Amino acid sequence: MDEALHTLTTEINRLGFTPKEQISLVQYFTHNVQKIVSFLPNFTTDGDRRVYLKSLSLLSTPKYMDTVKNSLEAEPPSTSAKPNRFSVDQKKNPILNGRPLDLIGPPITLYHRAFSEFLENFEDVNLEISPDIFNWITDFIFAAAEFYDTEDERLEKIRDILSKKWTIDLIEYQDKSGIGHSCDGVFMCKIKNKLTAYIAFIEGKNEVGSGGCDPSIQGAIYYRDHWSQHRAQEIRNSCCVPSLIITVAGPWFCVLGAVFLNRVVVQPLTDTIPFTVNLRNDVQVMRIARLFQALDIAFDHLTSFYQKVELSSLPSDRRVFPYIQQAGFGKNAFSFTYICEILDDHSRPIWKAMRDDNNKMIVVKFALKYNAKAHIICAKKNYAPELLYYSDEEEAKRLGGYKMIIMEYIDGISLARKFNRGEIKTKNNIYADVKESIKLLHDKNLVFADLRTPNILVDEIDGCQRAKLIDFDWCGVHNQDRYPLSMNPTISWPYGVKPYALLQKDHDLTWLNELKELLDNSAKSSPQSPITSASKSSQSINIPIHQKASSSHTSTLQSMLPNIPQKASSSSISSHISKPQSIFSNIPQKAPSSHTSTLQSMPPNIPQKASSSSFIPQGSATSASRWNPRVCSCGCITFRPGIFNRKECNSCGHTH
Secondary structure (H helix, E strand, O other), rough: OOOHHHHHHHHHHOOOHHHHHHHHHHHHOOHHHHHHHHHHOOOOOOOHHHHHHHHHHHHHHHHHHHHHHHHHOOOOOOHHHOOOHHHHHOOOOOEEOOOOOOOOOOOOOOOHHHHHHHHHHOOOOOOOOHHHHHHHHHHHHHHHOOOOOOOOOOOHHHHHHHOOOOEOOOEEEEEOOEEEEEEEEEEEOOOOOHEEEEEEEEEEEOOOOOHOHHHHHHHHHOOOOOOHHHHHHHHHOOOOOEEEEEEEEEOOOEEEEEEOOOEEEEEOOOOOOOOOOOOOOOHHHHHHHHHHHHHHHHHHHHHHHHHHHOOOOOHHHHHOOOOOOOOOOOOEEEEEEEEEEEOOEEEEEEEEEEOOOOOEEEEEEEOOOOOOHHHHHHHHHOOOOEEEEEEOOHHHHHHOOOEEEEEEEOOOHHHHHHHOOOOOOOEEEEHHHHHHHHHHHHHEEEEEOOOOOEEEEEEOOOOOOEEEEEOOOOOOEEOEEEEEOOOOOOOOOOOOOOOOOOOOOOHHHHHHHHHHHHHHHHHHOOOHHHHHHHHHHHHOOOOOOOHOOOOOHHHHHHHOOOOOOOOOOOOOHHHHOOOOOHHOOOOOOOOOOOOHHHOOOOOOOOOOOOOOOOOOOOOOOOOOHHHHOOEOOOOOOOOOOHHHOOOOOOOOOOOO
């Protein structure tokens, strides 16, 4: 065993894995050392060995392993889908379906084109309907609106009619006790190696409220459990296993989409559609016909995809990355390779990637709204990262309404993190840069709108700290565009800022005034600011939870992997993350959660916890002399009660 460990750790260090990859590999190696060593001789080149070990680090992602393991050990879906049981399971092994709302996953339309294509077809009133669908659509509407004594009777009738168009199977998988379970129908296709891919699942209830659980939840669990079986592993290694879920509750139908990332993500593609329609109303009947035509096209798309997928016995990174990996047109087109998520937040799709043509690092972000014009105005004067690409409306349609924004990657840290760490230098140009960038926008009648410290990136140039604006999601025209409908209520916004309020230049000026006050006060407290002193005495102050080294790693492995950050101070972990290791400098690290920025502020439609470093708006009880940050025992920053008029830590809720 010791010799095997030595062989593996030598290979890891020699091949230049990042600290995060090393941690993932250690977690997997703990119980699989001999198995991995036995395979190493099969890979003769360094490139092949690195691909092999990298694939194991993907496989060993704790959330992914937990999802598969817990699915194989789970109770039957009919039990685990009941509200009292599902609500408990969501706390430890969640399905990202928005229950509760903080468990919403990334947009599934980014992971397979079939989902957005289904949406386009269903909404297209000019969609051509296949004649055979018209032959049975009326029968289906009558059957859906009928009453049945049992759930089985209703679902059998539904399957009989749908079988006129598609083949529907009832297949079982066995739980840990050897008992078989099956949903109400599976659309399948045969692919390479005699494997079976699951195109869609049907799950139904006799009536709304019957059966004791939501069919969409039970269908999601069937999706997870079917794809977690060992017989599906080779397909699951190779892609995100996209499937559709069709739910029935009396005469009500809904279509959802699902992908298997590190967690299972399930999202509705339609509303709940009533089949209790007036058959003389062609608009209502045609909508139902379009539903089945859109499903038919999606089934064909997914079948073609699975029949062409390149199967792998080891996990592929195609499993967790968005499907779109190129941008631009003609001579300006370029492809790129995803490296890692920038944020450890499954609701915000922001990625670090590398261009394939020049190996430069880039940030790839997907957003429903983004002001590219404002970004370009600031970038031309070096007050924002260079904007490399921005989706047109046609591409956004293919991505389910999301625009792809690509910009240069800057190895900087957000101003919020700089304040947190007490790293604001006396020599800085932060305020002047921000002030000038806001002036540029105001001169064009634009308002930045969300000028909080997480949206200001600090970069060091020639020993001087400079600032760049990031995250132009909210930016818009003065007195014309509006704030999003959903805003974080725990943040003290400037006077007049509220959901759907008009953007005003004065709001930016309020943020600017508070920025100047914070920076002036920081200069007065240097070099021994309370933040600096506290950060030296608290190991956990700057370490996000997802960056902490796992205490479960064996001491033997830790001692043999010198590049793995031990339960270390925040500064050592930050340095590991922010700088590529010299031994393998062309493999980029996961960005600090603070840069991310492109992107750290909350997206317009998702509330986010208040940043402890958010500016304090005018009118609140603050002055430079009262600026007195304190450190919470959890490692986050809180402020004197007089500023936010609260005594809880902004991050953890601890009282002080």
